Amino acid sequence: MAVPSFLARERTVARPGFNRWLIPPAALAVHLAIGQVYATSVYKAALVAHFDTSLTAIGIIFSLAIVVLGVSAAIFGTWVDRNGPRAAMFTAACFWSAGFLVGSLGIATSQLWLVYLGYGVIGGIGLGIGYISPVSTLIKWFPDRPGLATGMAIMGFGGGALIASPLSKQLLSWYDPGYDGTAGTTASGGSVAGLFLTLGLIYLVFMMFGAFIVRVPADDWKPAGWDSSMVKHRELVTTASVSAGNAIKTPQFWLLWVVLFCNVTAGIGILEQASPMIQDFFRTGQSSLVAPAAATGFVGLLSLFNMGGRFVWSSTSDYLGRKGIYMIYLGVGLVLYVLLATLGSTATWLFVLLAALIISFYGGGFATAPAYLRDLFGTYQVGAIHGRLLTAWAAAGVAGPLIVNRVLDTQGTPGELVAGNYRPALFIMVGLLAIGFVANLLIKPVASKWHEPKGVDAHTSTPERSAAR
Amino acid sequence: MSSTNEGTPQTSTHTPAGLIGFAWALVGIPLVYGLVQTVRAASALFTG
Incomplete structure (x- = not known):
């Protein structure tokens, strides 16, 4: 599967003198965004009330996203390695953002299957590609400290929930003045649809930033003073x-x-x-x-x-x-x-x-x-x-x-x-x-x-x- | 940390420190916000 030339791996090879410390924030931009998947509990009760369904039916959205993450990471892993991190991060951003937008439409029109398709399947593909996209690049930039490199990126996945959870509560309370984030109050379905729309757009910009600053090292590059x-x-x-x-x-x-x-x-x-x-x-x-x-x-x-x-x-x-x-x-x-x-x-x-x-x-x-x-x-x-x-x-x-x-x-x-x-x-x-x-x-x-x-x-x-x- | 690229005819580049600082701030500020909010929530374990 070919990618547009502006995403091509060859266009992302760093020239001599490029500072590798620009790569961890590129990776974090992606992982902090997709880490939102662990903050779904914030609006779970709101979706149960909105769709008038069970907690299990709403829980499927999250489970589906994690299963699709695993499957898409396995399926697209080779494509990611072949086309490089920019194409992968760009694609992940499109899928992750589109997942929120389709999910938002599903909530706004009260069609749960659209939320399954949007957040669960489309978003799940974004999760899978996004999760693996910066990892091999970081390992190549930090051959001297691969554990540190992968730790930095994957820490972002854990950190994403820490950001998304309070941010979502704040946005929900803006969109639904009757909701204050405390136990006993439940946000309206319309406010969750607005939240999905907002998060989809924020994460698109955030992840695209990562996609456009990421670079791969030249084949013969190595850190100064380091011997393989x-x-x-x-x-x-x-x-x-x-x-x-x-x-x-x-x-x-x-x-x-x-x-x-x-x-x-x-x-x-x-x-x-x-x-x-x-x-x-x-x-x-x-x-x-x-x-x-x-x-x-x-x-x-x-x-x-x-x-x-x-x-x-x-x-x-x-x-x-x-x-x-x-x-x-x-x-x-x-x-x-x-x-x-x-x-x-x-x-x-x-x-x-x-x-x-x-x-x-x-x-x-x-x-x-x-x-x-x-x-x-x-x-x-x-x-x-x-x-x-x-x-x-x-x-x-x-x-x-x-x-x-x-x-x-x-x-x-x-x-x-x-x-x-x-x-x-x-x-x-x-x-x-x-x-x-x-x-x-x-x-x-x-x-x-x-x-x-x-x-x-x-x-x-x-x-x-x-x-x- | 500086880096080397031996034996290639490519022109060298320089990554502006401001760009690196901006990139780290862009990911660091939301992360600090999330950490502070979570520490506040976690403090309820010891006070609640």
Whole structure:
């Protein structure tokens, strides 16, 4: 699929002297925009009332967007690598913005299927392309600090919700004077349609800014004073290239898929239930020691640790190595989960501390994955491989809530649950983390039979050619 | 951080510091706004 010449990869190759510190804000412009997907709870109740439907029917909008994210990242990953970040970011901006506009039309005309199509499908494609679009470019600009580079971008995805949530509340209160953002007031459907329209236009401008300042490094570019031979001293770090088509034939890809799936499923287990969970852990009879406002504060705190973990842990992985940091995410995470299940209800501060650390590992797992892929498979088609790996996220997005909700359904009625009712679900997560830990332990360097011949590059060769070897 | 590009005949460029500052401000200001709002919400955990 050809792209217009102004988006072509060749037009984005940086000239000597270009400052690479212009690339992280380009990546952040995209990830801060698409991170809005985690702020949908702001208008969920308004949409339930507007469409006179169930929370489940509205929840499908978000679930659909995440599933389409995973699928489109897998499908379009190779296209993204071949055509470069500007074409990818431009396309992501168009889809993400169009998703909001079609969704706005659906709300304004009271047609829920249009919201599914708009935000869920069209917007979901924008999410998938947008999520992977700057990652491989950052890795190429920061070969000396790939963990820091991917951490910066993927931190933006966590940060996007932090911005969109208060911004959406503010915009809704402007469009509907009867809504003040507090519990008990619900925004009108018309104001949510206006919100979608506004966000669609803001994100279009924001993402286009990123698309037009992004550049790719020339093939022979390297940071001043850095030698590529320096990356060879770690066992798992390769200087060879593996195509996306071949990567998915290796055990390393599927072991990492299992690692990401287990880490994300375990994290979602807490994230999905955060607000009721902290109240249930400290329930005495019909009331809880933790008030609803404090529970909302807990959700905010987890968002901060989710975002911070993406940057801090991914950057730390540049020193500890990717395998080492995942041993911490999964091994220490496992211990923290056991402590949460057994001692979590003894003190609020302990519960908050354990949950916050677990969520920081969840965020870290997302942000470190592309750098791990780069170590194993090289930079050649790392964007396309990352896209395929994100199917683990889509699968975990279904499995995590399913496990927790199913277990809790068997334990009692919402509003009457106590800490002990969560233990079976938490111990399932412990088991998952143990599986992930073993999978990470089994990751070894990729066999040389999968390496591309020297001198290939992602935008002139095709995965079909290399896969046919 | 400066960078090098060895062995290419391309003319070199200079990225204005103002552009880098503007780009970082454009993403940094909304992020700080979101962080402040979230810290305020999170503070309810310790006061609410």
